[in-house]
């Protein structure tokens with residue numbers, strides 16, 4: 272019997288982070304043989320700090336509360352959606368109806384990947400930023416849509432330059448993905464930008480899918496705003512406790528915005544999965560009710576960001592300090608590619624793992640890959656490792 276993956280699956284490139292994981296394993300093996308320093312991993316953006324104790328305790332209590340199990344609500348319990356609404360009100364001053372305007376999600380990834388299936392027909396376009404979170408394009412492909420990649424460029428402060436998108440693309444486009452605070456560039460969008468973007472999207476009848484909630488509470492100066500503060504029409508936002516509260520393993524988030532979009536999304540979701548486990552919903556509610564832990568994480572990331580920025584400047588590199596997120600998007604020195612730079616850092620005596628920008632970005636019109644020439648540092652190493660990394664970076668020469 273011959274077993275073959277589907278054409279859609281065959282057509283996908285290998286998941287970028289899987290390649291990085293492989294390289295880290297090789298370095299770890301070399302370290303085990305005494306042939307390399309202990310790797311310091313700035314590669315994958317998965318928080319290394321633990322989930323806060325009060326959330327873990329809440330999870331344990333929830334196990335007893337939900338002892339008789341039973342399927343969870345497909346769209347999130349009424350109580351869960353109420354807590355999400357309270358969070359949005361407290362953080363942004365936005366009033367949402369938990370019944371009509373909010374739906375739970377199993378973290379953001381599944382929601383981002385599945386969302387286009389609710390809105391896209393064969394041949395429709397989904398506009399995806401490049402660099403960008405891979406499920407924007409893979410979810411589009413699985414919905415039989417076509418991704419159109421729009422570049423995030425330093426000269427535009429890494430904002431989507433919607434005016435540069437050709438009219439024939441706008442006519443066929445149904446969804447635009449945006450992600451501010453942005454991974455990997457650390458950029459944020461302001462009200463004036465959102466106002467113009469929304470005007471453009473309304474003109475072309477394009478849904479704005481704003482993957483904003485992943486990093487919106489990881490900021491260093493001003494609090495980033497939600498696009499829902501500007502308008503709700505044709506706009507939907509994606510939130511997650513993964514990065515906010517070091518809960519990537521829990522899988523809890525929510526989607527909210529224009530009730531017509533949410534209604535369709537709920538119908539889709541009810542057909543795909545059986546909801547966020549009840550005990551995880553309980554833990555996520557505890558996390559979303561609290562603001563102190565997020566404040567603690569901001570202080571920690573801010574310290575790490577500054578140590579790394581100093582270390583990179585010391586060796587003559589130009590650093591654009593991120594306004595939000597836990598990423599530093601570094602332009603590599605002239606004369607070398609991002610992959611060459613990342614490979615140099617993987618040398619046994621430096622043993623620093625970063626993500627080459629070209630691995631997380633796609634070629635745009637004109638054959639330009641906007642991630643080429645950059646690498647991403649995720650601020651995951653401990654403070655001690657950050658200082659060690661700065662020492663090792665001194666061995667780097669372009």
Ligand SMILES: Cc1ncc(COP(=O)(O)O)c(C=O)c1O
Pocket residue numbers: 316377378379380381383404450454482485510511512513514519524
């Ligand atoms: C931009 C962005 N969106 C969404 C996600 C998904 O996070 P999760 O599925 O854990 O909520 C990530 C995770 O790295 C991300 O970087």
